[in-house]
Amino acid sequence: NAGVTQTPKFQVLKTGQSMTLQCAQDMNHEYMSWYRQDPGMGLRLIHYSVGAGITDQGEVPNGYNVSRSTTEDFPLRLLSAAPSQTSVYFCASRIAGTTDTQYFGPGTRLTVL
């Protein structure tokens, strides 16, 4: 199993550009989520999904869109990038039971100029 994979690892955008951060998992996990990590603030939840076709907002959803058309993939879209979205982004997944451990991808470092 590859686990949770994220692409790209690094990205530089200009203000106003759009892009999609890719996330995929091969563990058949129902639950997937996106976090952003900023210095001194830990990880904050952006969006999450409990299965294909079902998504919901987390703590900091503004400026981001998600969709979940398959169990394996959970892309995060930045519609119009802003410097405040400069961060490290983590995708995570777990079985949608109540006890299972969450697995994290390697992260994407995004810089918006």
Next chain:
Amino acid sequence: AQTVTQSQPEMSVQEAETVTLSCTYDTSESDYYLFWYKQPPSRQMILVIRQEAYKQQNATENRFSVNFQKAAKSFSLKISDSQLGDAAMYFCAYRRVSNTGKLIFGQGTTLQVKP
């Protein structure tokens, strides 16, 4: 809303000694999970240890153990016989018992291990 607080931005320990990282949380739930994650410079998030709130016994994983004080809402991590590879940022996290339960993280503690 649930919150998690790590009041120690940075800690240091001498190699082979013991260090304790602090974490407090706030919740009105009676059943939940608590976690400690390690993030080395590689950026990968690695689960160190997990505690179920309904269990009175403190979780232990090799050199890592926790002191779970449910009434005080405290969840500290003790690292014994510290090694250079333990140097990392450590995050405390909370999740309620639910199919949609979301991880809520503290701010993190950077641990330095001195040779």
